[in-house]
Amino acid sequence: MTSPTDSDVTLIGLGLMGKALAGALLGAGHRTTVWNRTAAKAEELVAQGALLADSADSAVTASPVIITCVSDYASLQQVLTPVADGLGGRVLVNLTSGDSAQAQEMARWTEKQGGIYLDGAIMAVPPTIGTAAAVILLSGPESAFTTHQSTFDALGTTAYLGEDHGLSALYDVAGLSMMWGVLNAWLHGVALLGTAGVNASTYTPFAAQIAQETVGWLAGYADQVDSATYPPDDATLDTHAGGMTHLIEESERLGVNAEMPRLFKALVDRAIAAGQGGSSYPVLVEQFAQPRATSR
Known part of the structure; x- marks a missing residue:
């Protein structure tokens, strides 16, 4: 059994990611307590020097910092609610995936127990944990982040985002939107070129070049969004609309699913109907900012 001064940090949750997190802490020389509902999952870590807590209560009280990485917020509450009294004065760092509202509610709950809450998001896969390639987003009290x-x-490259506990979750889902947007666009291109017998490996260098060039536009486009001014320095929405029509028609002619380019065109059409056809592409942020499409 562990006691309040046994370790530097506790890791609760030993799935693939939790094990990687605990292994990185041990590798960096941190005296680490671990706990999981299925104790057998800790055997490899114990062999590496981890301390195994015999209960969630002893895990919480073993360290000044408790890092949690479980399946969801409901599971987190099931683990922590019975041992809430032990959180007083400790820093709870939650790396469980969820949304910003859940993060903010968890912060309020932790503070009621006398604890300090940091919410986090892991932008990495388990094998990269402990390397610079693993990005760990954290939000909440800056003093808690700085101290620890x-x-x-x-665990990786940490990025502190601000006092708002929900920011890590928001960055997480925004990053996922970016990831899926790129992957789906690439797959649509793969399907188009596949109709001409061009395989994915042949197409991909060209696709990567286009993606990299597009990334180069983002900083300038961000300035336009932040200032809410959209000068058509490169192309107008009207021009983009014409290109999207070609993409839709070519996809349908070749028997390739055109739902994605149709979505692009629907957003552009609404902006044009609102009198923004002469603006640059980033003006579409006003369409994304709407809770739902409006009929005109």
Whole structure:
């Protein structure tokens, strides 16, 4: 059984990601307590030097910092609610995936128990944990982040986003939107070129070049969004609309699913109907900012 001064950090949740997190902490020399509902999952970590808590209560009280990585917020509450009294004065760092509202509610709950809450998001896969390639987003009280940053840095490249506990979750889903947008666009291109016998490997260098060039536009487009001015320095929405029509027609002619380019065109059409046809592409942020499509 562990006691309140046994370790530097506790890791609760030993799935693939939790094991990787605990391994990185141990590798960086942190005295680490681990706990999981299925104790057998801790055997490899114990062999590496981890301390195994015999209960969730002893896991929480073993360290000044408790890092959690479980399946969802409901599971997190099931683990922590019975041992809430032990959170007083401790920093709870939650790396469980969820949304910003859940993060903010968890912060309020933790603070009621006398604890300090940091919410986080892991932008990495388990094998990269502990390397610079693993990005760990954290939000909440800056003083808690600063005090324990050396612990967090053992997990990867940490990025502190601000006091709002929900920011990590928002960055997480925004990043996923970016990821799926790129992957789906690439797959649509793969399907188009496949009709001409061009395989994915042949197409991909060209696709990567287009993606990299597009990324180069983002900083300038961000300035337009932040200033809410959209000068058509490169092309107008009217021009983009014409290209999208060609993409839709070519996809349908070749028997390739055109739902994605039709969505692009629907957003552009609404902006044009609102009198923004002469603006640059980033003006579409006003369409994304609407809770739902409006009929005109």
